[in-house]
Amino acid sequence: AATAFQQPISAPLTARGNTSLNAYIPSGFTKASWDKFQAKEQKKKDDQMKKNLGGMGPRGYKSRSFQSFQEALERGEATHLLPVENAKARLKSGELRPEDIPYMQRGGSWDNSDLKGAKKVQWLSSDKDYDEGGFKKEQSVSIFGYGKGLDWTGKRDKTGPMVNPKPGKFSKNYKAPTVAQIKGQVEEKPKKKMFGLF
Numbered sequence: 001a002a003t004a005f006q007q008p009i010s011a012p013l014t015a016r017g018n019t020s021l022n023a024y025i026p027s028g029f030t031k032a033s034w035d036k037f038q039a040k041e042q043k044k045k046d047d048q049m050k051k052n053l054g055g056m057g058p059r060g061y062k063s064r065s066f067q068s069f070q071e072a073l074e075r076g077e078a079t080h081l082l083p084v085e086n087a088k089a090r091l092k093s094g095e096l097r098p099e100d101i102p103y104m105q106r107g108g109s110w111d112n113s114d115l116k117g118a119k120k121v122q123w124l125s126s127d128k129d130y131d132e133g134g135f136k137k138e139q140s141v142s143i144f145g146y147g148k149g150l151d152w153t154g155k156r157d158k159t160g161p162m163v164n165p166k167p168g169k170f171s172k173n174y175k176a177p178t179v180a181q182i183k184g185q186v187e188e189k190p191k192k193k194m195f196g197l198f
Contacts, residue, residue, distance in 0.1 A: 060107045061103055061104050061106075061107050061108055061109065061110075062103075062108070062109040062110060062114075063103075063104070063110055064110045064111075064127055064130060065126060065127070065130040067126050067130075067179065068124050068126040068127045068130060070179050071124055071126060071179045071180075072124060074178050074179060074180065077121075077122065078121075081102035081103070081104070082102070083102060083105050084096065084100070084101050084102065084105060087101045087105060087106070097118075098115050098118065099112055099115055099118040099119070111123065111127075
């Protein structure tokens with residue numbers, strides 16, 4: 001009866017074997033096929049990250065800033081790009097080259113860097129500034145087109161727009177300044193010709 005209160009004799013401890021860690025492989029996969037599948041999924045994920053889906057602005061093509069376009073337009077290096085009708089069919093028939101289709105329509109880059117063998121468009125200094133992060137300064141979700149977005153939380157200081165968004169009144173013969181004039185560069189005026197002939 002006294003044995004009921006005694007500690008039982010424990011079984012001798014056995015030496016524990018080495019444990020090895022095994023990777024998880026779902027049923028239906030071999031180790032090689034699972035690794036291949038995971039690499040494919042990671043590539044998809046990395047491609048999605050490159051698309052910058054949370055960012056603002058256009059998708060599917062690489063654009064330049066409006067200032068750069070305006071400068072190139074005033075220099076005669078750029079023109080307004082209009083969409084091409086039946087572009088795919090005309091490209092297939094050989095009537096058009098890929099660089100003849102505007103970059104926004106073909107889903108490419110403004111400087112033709114997406115096309116092999118096409119003449120590349122020269123970059124201006126404003127293009128380099130824009131590409132090196134200057135585009136972030138121009139992006140805004142504000143209703144005024146610049147500055148911070150709306151304060152949905154109500155925690156920010158209450159301030160109005162820094163610049164009056166309403167345009168001023170212009171005189172009858174007002175002519176908008178060129179980019180060169182805004183930058184303070186001297187523009188060469190074309191020489192007047194006699195009767196437009198000489």
